[in-house]
Amino acid sequence: MYNQDGVTRMMTQEIPTHFTVKIEEFSLLSKASIERYETSEFEAGGYKWKLSLYPNGNRNKNEKDNLSLYLSMAETKTLPRGWEVSVNFRLFLLDQIRDNYLMVQDSKVTGRRFHAMKIEWGFEQFISLKSFMDASNGYLIGDTCVFGAEVFVCKERSIGKGECLTMIKDSIATKTNWRIENFSKLDNEYYESKTFNAGDQKWKVQLYPKGKGSGMGNSVSLYLALANPTTLPPGQKFHIEFVLRLVDQMYGKHISGKGFLGVTQGAFKEYQVLNTTIGMSSKNKKRILSIMRVLHTQTKLCEKTQLPLHALGIFTSAPTS
Template sequence: MLYKAQKAGKQSMQKDHRNMEEHLQSSAAKFFAINMTSLNFDEQDGILRTISDAPPTHYTIKIQSLSLLSKHSLEKYESGEFEAGGYKWKLVFYPNGNKRRNVTEHISLNLVLAGANGPQTCWEVHAAFRLFLLDQNTGTYFALQEQNERRFHGMKLDWGFDKFLSLKAFTDASNGFVVEDTCVFGAEVLVRKERSTCKGECLSMIKDAIMYKHVWKIDNFSKLNAESYDSQTFIAGDQKWKIKLYPMGRDGAASGHLSLYLALADPTSLPPTSKIYAQYTLRLLNQDYSSSNREYKVSWWFSASSPMQGWPRFITVTWFKTTSHRFLLNDSCTVEAEVTVHGTASALE
């Protein structure tokens, strides 16, 4: 869940945001452009590089014994959480570049939207931010800021700068970024807007899905006089199922037939938007193996609104009771269900 600041301090926080936004908008009066040539910066479209006399508003990281990060193969350092704009954030520093993005010969610095359990996939936070690096020779801060705000959400929690600064410029003592094996980073975050877009679904397919079999022996068939009968509940793909039999057909159109269905045993336990994709076979066994079984196979999306699927005319009662076909033997028959759950769909959370 996204961390939300308590409402009691909301007005004060909004005032701070307005002040920060005015500060950003008047940057021309408060910042001066860095000499790009002197530090050999890579040209990156949409990135504003500035120098600030003021320290970062929201968070500062001081890293001592910087060289030991590489010595101990520490690819990144993730800061503790800090609050800005009513949300929790972290800074992530990659001393040799973000290897997941194939960055080399640079340091990388990212801002991450944090939270105890992570934010909802369908929740968005739009934020502008600046990330800082202290020049310890002058006491000023080199800062990078994207011209456009970024959208943080459950599937994209981090934004930042893969090539924040070249390693050559970063480690050059004359630049003052690393002094006595120590460097200082910081962050400012301005949340401009937030919104929930919780309309959608997530489909999860199951790799190497397992087939489950359930066997249902029905005795005293001649005494079945109810409209329908259910097998015992069984589990397949973490769902509860049952076989449903209509001895004389499910409705008038199926009169004179056995109707056979696979059904969710407890469809009311499913959220209204959840669905289960299952491939299944229903089989009426020939009990002395003298002839073929009667079976049908299909795939179907089961849900609370569509909890049952099968065949209203699975077999005629006459054919079923014919002695030579051996489906009904000693007034008993056996039905099998083979169920494989291949996927589930549910609402985004």
């Protein structure tokens, strides 16, 4: 055993506990210009990991005379906000002649701290390429080698729930019209328009010819509704600004209502913005029901965690009059 530059190296007959990877035709990695090779994922200490190998050294660290090997965390997007994991780990290289392992580990007793800004630790100078290529050392036999890893979690923490706010500048407006024929003959409780797209969602308008709620019997009620609110991913939230308008085709005295609301999964099915009394005169029978603007909506899930983060889009463009 010897210690150099804070790194301990020793030979051991212990087999790596958590992961081994056998690489055949190792020389082809260089011939194929593969600077970095990542193994499949493995689990240890309740987290997922992988090994990252630089067969000709990590050029990003100006390393060219040594093989570089690192332990990397995998699937970090599912971890809670502010996560930190302190780890003691060992990386291995099999001596195929003597049937034991070169074990390399950090001499730092408290372990290395993995977090969102640092998901990889390891050794730029894991082993010199000269020693690795020397067949008498047993590390590369028949162009085949075996690496391994042990990972022991010694401390972990997170800071709980958070959210990400996404502001959308110059949001794109969407306009659609719904023409109602024979309005005076409508006798169902309500009618729905065809679905239309605005942003990343599908919407529809609901018309209650005889009113709804406080407008029952004395008003025409209009609602904006998500076509399928159950499709929103958990934790997503966004804001929309919109206008519903009854268009007066004869005199241009339109009746309109403006809405601005937040939408989350299961919390929004319909939103009343217009509840107005319209007499059944001949001019009103030919009015067109029109949604003049539903502002472009865009939602983005910033990070999936055990305590879901919210992506919030706020739309501030004024609707057309």
